[in-house]
């Protein structure tokens with residue numbers, strides 16, 4: 001990997017990072033809601049405010065499902081509700097394809113496109129609803145390992161700058177110098 005990451009990589013990488021905050025390890029999911037190329041909310045699957053976390057006390061299982069947590073997409077949408085941010089016309093980047101209930105909420109919230117990485121338990125009715133609502137879906141895969149080398153460069157450069165190799169200028173010691181481009 002060299003140079004600047006794309007918008008798709010930028011947002012999907014954030015969804016994957018956010019998934020690391022999930023508190024139910026049955027499935028760790030992260031989501032970001034994007035409008036006009038800005039992240040307006042993020043969420044991971046976790047407990048309701050005030051409740052305990054599955055990772056601390058175990059899952060609360062009913063009928064084979066953990067009922068303690070709400071899904072990443074729901075948390076992201078609720079963050080917008082809480083702070084009064086419109087989701088109309090926004091896009092969603094999510095690590096796993098949304099479940100049926102999340103799909104319903106996302107359509108009703110005005111999400112226009114869903115970018116997902118893992119086609120996890122895709123519900124045929126969810127697909128039908130998305131098609132009827134005109135909401136597009138696109139699979140995007142992002143390999144975070146590919147960024148690790150670049151990220152370590154950013155954090156170890158004394159000037160805290162990252163210059164793509166193609167645009168880097170070398171000083172007399174052969175070190176890359178320059179500003180963020």
Ligand SMILES: [Zn+2]
Pocket residue numbers: 023024025026054058059060066067068069
């Ligand atoms: Zn759980």
Ligand SMILES: [Zn+2]
Pocket residue numbers: 071072073098099100101102103
């Ligand atoms: Zn869901």
